[in-house]
Amino acid sequence: MQRRKFGGIGLVLLASLLGCGDGAQNGVFPSGSVEERKTRALLDRMTLEEKIGQMNQYIAPIYAQSLDSPDLAGKVDTLLAQGLVGSFLFVTDAGEANALQEKAARARLGIPLIFGIDAVHGLAPVRGATIFPTPIGMAATFDVDLVERSGEVTAHEMRVTGMHWAFSPVLDLARDPRWGRTAETFGEDPFVVASLGSALVRGLQGPDQAHLRVLACLKHFLGPGLPLGGRNMGPIDVSERALRTTFLPPFQAGVDAGALSVMAAYNDVNGVPSHVSEELLTNVLRREWGFRGFVVSDWEGIEMLHTTHHVAESQKDAIRQAVLAGVDMHMHGEGFSKPLVELVREGAVGAWRIDEAAGRILRVKRALGLFEHRYVDAARAASVLASPGHRKVALEAARKSIVLLRNEQDLLPLRKNLKKILVTGPNADNTALLGDWTAPQPAENVITVLEGIRAAVSPATVVHFVDPGRVFEETNETIQRTAEEARDADVAIVVLGENETRYDDRGALDRRRRERTGGEGADRADLTLVGRQMDLVRAIVETGTPTVVVLVNGRPLAIPWIAANVPAVLEAFEPGLVGGQAVAEVLFGDVSPSGRLPISIPRSVGQLPVHYDHPRSAESPYVDESFEPLYGFGHGLSFTRFVYADLRVPERTRRGEDVLISVVVRNAGARAADEVVLLFVRDVVASVTRPVRALRGFQRVHLAPGERRVVQFRIPFASLAVLDRQRERVVEPGTFEVSIGGLRGSWIALRK
Numbered sequence: 001m002q003r004r005k006f007g008g009i010g011l012v013l014l015a016s017l018l019g020c021g022d023g024a025q026n027g028v029f030p031s032g033s034v035e036e037r038k039t040r041a042l043l044d045r046m047t048l049e050e051k052i053g054q055m056n057q058y059i060a061p062i063y064a065q066s067l068d069s070p071d072l073a074g075k076v077d078t079l080l081a082q083g084l085v086g087s088f089l090f091v092t093d094a095g096e097a098n099a100l101q102e103k104a105a106r107a108r109l110g111i112p113l114i115f116g117i118d119a120v121h122g123l124a125p126v127r128g129a130t131i132f133p134t135p136i137g138m139a140a141t142f143d144v145d146l147v148e149r150s151g152e153v154t155a156h157e158m159r160v161t162g163m164h165w166a167f168s169p170v171l172d173l174a175r176d177p178r179w180g181r182t183a184e185t186f187g188e189d190p191f192v193v194a195s196l197g198s199a200l201v202r203g204l205q206g207p208d209q210a211h212l213r214v215l216a217c218l219k220h221f222l223g224p225g226l227p228l229g230g231r232n233m234g235p236i237d238v239s240e241r242a243l244r245t246t247f248l249p250p251f252q253a254g255v256d257a258g259a260l261s262v263m264a265a266y267n268d269v270n271g272v273p274s275h276v277s278e279e280l281l282t283n284v285l286r287r288e289w290g291f292r293g294f295v296v297s298d299w300e301g302i303e304m305l306h307t308t309h310h311v312a313e314s315q316k317d318a319i320r321q322a323v324l325a326g327v328d329m330h331m332h333g334e335g336f337s338k339p340l341v342e343l344v345r346e347g348a349v350g351a352w353r354i355d356e357a358a359g360r361i362l363r364v365k366r367a368l369g370l371f372e373h374r375y376v377d378a379a380r381a382a383s384v385l386a387s388p389g390h391r392k393v394a395l396e397a398a399r400k401s402i403v404l405l406r407n408e409q410d411l412l413p414l415r416k417n418l419k420k421i422l423v424t425g426p427n428a429d430n431t432a433l434l435g436d437w438t439a440p441q442p443a444e445n446v447i448t449v450l451e452g453i454r455a456a457v458s459p460a461t462v463v464h465f466v467d468p469g470r471v472f473e474e475t476n477e478t479i480q481r482t483a484e485e486a487r488d489a490d491v492a493i494v495v496l497g498e499n500e501t502r503y504d505d506r507g508a509l510d511r512r513r514r515e516r517t518g519g520e521g522a523d524r525a526d527l528t529l530v531g532r533q534m535d536l537v538r539a540i541v542e543t544g545t546p547t548v549v550v551l552v553n554g555r556p557l558a559i560p561w562i563a564a565n566v567p568a569v570l571e572a573f574e575p576g577l578v579g580g581q582a583v584a585e586v587l588f589g590d591v592s593p594s595g596r597l598p599i600s601i602p603r604s605v606g607q608l609p610v611h612y613d614h615p616r617s618a619e620s621p622y623v624d625e626s627f628e629p630l631y632g633f634g635h636g637l638s639f640t641r642f643v644y645a646d647l648r649v650p651e652r653t654r655r656g657e658d659v660l661i662s663v664v665v666r667n668a669g670a671r672a673a674d675e676v677v678l679l680f681v682r683d684v685v686a687s688v689t690r691p692v693r694a695l696r697g698f699q700r701v702h703l704a705p706g707e708r709r710v711v712q713f714r715i716p717f718a719s720l721a722v723l724d725r726q727r728e729r730v731v732e733p734g735t736f737e738v739s740i741g742g743l744r745g746s747w748i749a750l751r752k
Contacts, residue, residue, distance in 0.1 A: 028209055028260065028292055028363040035210065038371075039362050043355055045109065051358040052340050053084035054111070057296070057332045060100075063090040083107035086361055087165075089332060091115040092126045092439065094378035097162025101374045111362070112370035114215070116165035116296075120184050121576065122150065122394070123157040123385070124438040128445065130157060130390040130577060134435035134554055135170060135196075137401035137573035139186035139598035140636075142676045142698050144199045146397055151203020153390045155213035160384045162376045164368050165215040167263060169200040171250040172220055174555075174599055175609050178230025180522035183435055183500065183554025183574060185225060187598030188611045188633060190246050191695045194253035201257040209258050209292075212367045218254040220265035220298060222280055223247050226609065231523045233266040233308075241688070241723050243269070252289050260293030260364050264327060266301055273309045275301045276318075281326030294328035294360035302330055315339060320348050328357035386445055391578055398575040398582035400674065400700075404593035404637040405601075408567040411491075411546055413589025413639060417458040418490040422545070423450050424466045424482050425495035426474075426533065427552040435554055435574035436500040436519035440507040446577055449495050449550060452584030464489065471499065471515050471531035479532065483539040491546045493587065496533045497553035500574070518554045527558040527605045534561065541565055550583055556601040563630055571597070589639065592673035594700070596636035600629040613691035634678050634695075640669030640705070644741030652748040655731070659715040659747065663740045667703035674702050677711050677740060684735040684746070687724045693739065720749060 029036040043051070061073045079085045080103040091097050097115055104113050121138065123129035132138060132150050141147070154166060171193055174185040186193040197218070206213040222243070227234030238247070251262070262285060265274040274280060275297055285291045305311055305318035312318035316339040319330075323340065330336040343349040365371065384390075404412070414421075427433070429450040434441065447455075454463050466482045468474050486492045500519035504510045516522055517530050528534070538561075541547050548568040551557065552575075562569060570593070572583050585591040602610045603625055612633035621627050646664040653659050665675060679697035683690040697713040720731045737746045 027359070028367050035363070035366050039359060039366060042109070042111070042362060043359055046358070048344060048351070048354065049337070049341060050083045050109065051354050052337050053079070053082075054086035054358040054361045055328060055340070055354070056085060056330050056337050057087035057089055057116070058085055059332050060088050060091040060096060062093065062096055077103060080104050081107060083109055083111060084337060085113065086111075087114045087116060087329065089116045090125065091163065092117065092161070094160070094162045094376050094381050098375050098378065101162075105374065112365055112374040114165050114361075114365055114368065114370065115163045116167055116217070117158070117163050118168070118437045119154050119158060119163075119166040120168050120170060120437050121435060122154050123161070123163075124434065126157070126161055126385070127439050128385045128442060130154075130386045130394050131434055131438060131441070132394050132397050133401045133576045133579065134183040134574040135186050136174070136183045136554060136598060137575055138397060139192055139196055140403055140573060140595035141397060141400035141700070142192070142596055142598075143400055143700050144195055146393075146400065147196045148199040148203035149393055150397060151200045152213070153393050155204050155206070157385055157390070158214050160376060160380045163214070164370065165217065165261065166204050167217045167219060168204070169197040169216065169218065169254065170220070171197045171218050171254055172223070172225035173247060173250070175226040175611060176230040177527060177555040177599065177602070178524050178605065178608065179225060179227060180232060180518055180524070180555075181224070181520050182556075182599070183518065188600060189598065189613065189695050190249050192598055192698070193250040197250050198253045198257035201254055201259045205258055205260070209260065210367050211369065212260070212364075215261055215364055215368060216259045217261040217263050217296065218251055218259045219263035220274075221251055221262050221285070222265055222274055223269050224265050224267050227267060230525075230608070232521055235268045235271075237270055240727065244723050244729075248284065255285070255289045255291050260367070262291065262293065262295050264295060264297055264301055266298050266304065268309060273305055273311055275305055275327060276311060276321040276325045278325040285326065293364060294357065295326050296329040297322065297327050297331050299331050302327065302336070316343065319343065323349055323353060323357070328360055386577065394576050395578045395582060398579045399585060399591045401573060401575055401595050402582060402586050402593050403571040403595035403597055403635070404586070405569040405571050405631055405635070406563060406567070407637055411548065411568040412587060414491060414548075414587055416456060416461065416588050418461055420462045420464060420489045421453065421457065422464050422466065422482075422486050422489035422492040423453055423495070424468055424492065424540070425536070425550075426468065426471045426531070427497050427499065428495035429465065429467070430499070431501055432497065432499040433552050433572070433575050433579040434501065434577065436502065438501060440503050441577070447580035449552070449580040449583050452580030452582070453493065453587065455581070456584040456588045456590070468536055471517070471533065474532040474536060479536050479539050482536060483543055486540045486543045486545045489545055491548060492540045493548045493550060494537050494540060495550045495552060496529055496537065497551045497557065498530065498555070500554050525605070527556065527602065529557060529559065537562060537566065548587065556599055558602055558604050558630065560603050560630055571595075592639040592671050593636065594638060594674035594676060596634050596676045596678070597631055598633065600633045601631040603630045613694050615689040616692055617689065619692075636676070638673050638675070640667055640671040640673045642666065642675045642703070642741070643668045644743050647738075647740060647743040647745050649738055649745035650747050652750055653717065654750045656717050658717055659720075660712070661715065661738055661740075662710055662712045663743065664708055665701060665703065665711055665741070666708035667705055670705050672702070672704045674700055676700050679713050679715075680739045681715065681720070682737040682739070683720070683722065683732075684737055686722050686732055686734070688722060690722065
């Protein structure tokens with residue numbers, strides 16, 4: 001075992017690990033294969049400028065217009081004619097995709113382009129596409145197969161519109177929900193993030209690395225979910241133990257699942273910006289994990305090394321450092337290619353490094369089949385985007401993502417034949433349920449919560465909608481009028497939360513509009529409901545009318561008053577295109593809620609960070625508040641009752657043996673429903689402090705009334721390992737405790 005230190009973080013490296021050179025063993029294709037020979041032959045024919053052109057990505061000319069950027073069309077045309085562009089991002093139209101490919105085909109070597117897009121929850125940046133719940137909602141499903149199928153749908157819709165590269169999955173751990181991008185994550189738990197992230201990689205890329213559906217991209221490497229002050233791009237300062245046991249495992253799982261691109265993070269890790277971290281981008285990613293793909297910068301992340309982080313004295317110096325650290329592609333635009341050509345000719349960057357980076361990109365393009373099929377039939381998109389089959393998968397995801405937080409006196413489900421239902425709230429009848437990274441969608445494609453309710457109830461039921469105004473636009477008059485309307489209603493359904501949409505009512509990009517309080521660049525110092533939403537719900541509750549609150553939001557919101565005073569609360573997160581239908585189906589009992597929280601909901605921002613897998617020493621109480629979250633990780637109620645029994649755990653296991661555990665789950669209620677079975681493990685005594693519990697398995701099972709099922713888990717012995725005081729990853733002998741559904745058992749792990 002060889003121990004080395006890079007940039008202040010100790011790394012344990014096996015002496016037998018691969019080197020960082022891009023030999024055949026590090027490519028997508030096997031050495032000597034036809035595809036590998038073609039890639040090598042193409043590299044031999046390319047000039048230095050053409051190779052560096054493959055390393056440079058530009059923004060789509062049409063999208064640039066929405067950003068009020070200078071007209072790139074003429075400049076891009078010249079670069080394409082010279083073969084000096086390798087990629088574009090945010091090409092959202094098949095016609096534009098074909099036109100750009102045609103221009104690239106006329107260059108000397110005619111190398112095809114690769115188009116990337118933020119397909120974080122379906123192909124949401126494209127009008128008319130299928131939009132799934134945002135990842136935080138997908139995580140609430142705890143359904144690995146469903147997440148994989150969502151990736152397959154996304155890949156299908158991407159290819160028919162001419163796109164090939166999804167900037168997804170996001171494998172950041174959401175450890176500070178003040179961070180506006182919390183909705184893009186799979187939550188707070190590394191096991192969940194690793195499991196669902198790997199599933200999404202498989203769904204996007206398919207089972208064969210040499211014949212990809214689309215290219216997945218693991219982001220953001222590393223750690224932006226715990227930024228200083230909860231602010232986007234803020235630094236993280238954590239120990240090597242935290243990196244190795246919490247933040248790195250999801251990315252390693254994504255690499256093991258076959259992901260062939262990784263995006264560097266804006267932030268620095270322990271003082272070293274990720275874009276110049278040779279330690280992360282080369283030593284960990286390639287030498288330790290054997291990553292075979294290419295690394296792309298985040299949007300102008302290389303430029304920020306000079307302008308924001310101040311670790312580079314110039315743009316040219318920033319490029320040198322990033323490329324030598326392991327960044328293979330620049331996002332985006334001018335100011336990259338020319339300085340890099342100069343750096344190579346000056347000897348500051350070796351020509352081998354350019355061959356390495358360009359070769360990695362070319363291999364992925366070949367695996368995508370772009371050399372044979374660069375164009376798409378633009379007419380096909382209309383029949384594929386949001387097709388009935390794709391909407392069906394999105395509806396399944398929305399149904400399974402909804403979490404029932406509270407249901408006092410079984411207020412839910414509601415009867416469909418109530419005389420009058422009041423629906424109100426700023427998120428009742430708008431597109432907030434679509435989440436961030438979503439283009440304006442055809443109105444007929446989207447089912448809002450109000451529309452879902454109206455379609456669910458009996459013809460005789462009056463659904464009265466009172467629009468209280470947008471967030472920050474509420475007035476005393478609208479609040480009072482809404483409360484008056486609630487007095488003679490059988491029930492009031494109040495849809496609250498946040499709105500992450502980037503576009504205004506005219507469809508113009510406006511990320512800074514006042515109503516947008518979540519999403520990228522929308523970090524918050526407070527987690528209470530914005531505007532006068534609390535005044536609205538208080539006024540309705542005070543009328544005595546039974547009240548249901550539906551939350552549509554991308555991050556946990558601190559709602560202690562609602563949790564104490566509103567009898568029924570649904571957390572819908574951002575449920576996507578058909579989310580309003582799914583919410584209504586849960587409200588009226590067509591679907592029993594089965595989502596579980598993938599992230600803890602704090603009582604106040606003062607509790608942060610709050611996550612379930614803390615050490616015991618973190619449980620000292622505040623003088624003014626409980627240390628426990630308002631609703632913890634894994635919380636979620638049902639319309640039926642599940643009973644756990646007969647937990648079986650082996651008495652002991654030996655080194656290398658998997659741990660086999662089973663439990664019987666019975667539906668003791670009168671409704672068929674899904675149950676998410678969560679298995680937690682605790683290392684009772686260890687050489688270093690350990691979490692009070694850590695998730696090591698989950699399964700979703702469907703049970704009819706009275707049905708029982710034996711649910712089995714296999715825990716790999718290696719998953720019990722700890723990074724000990726010598727920073728060695730070992731399974732220490734001793735007692736481990738397992739808990740499932742309130743039942744507990746334990747076993748002894750032996751050294752031999």
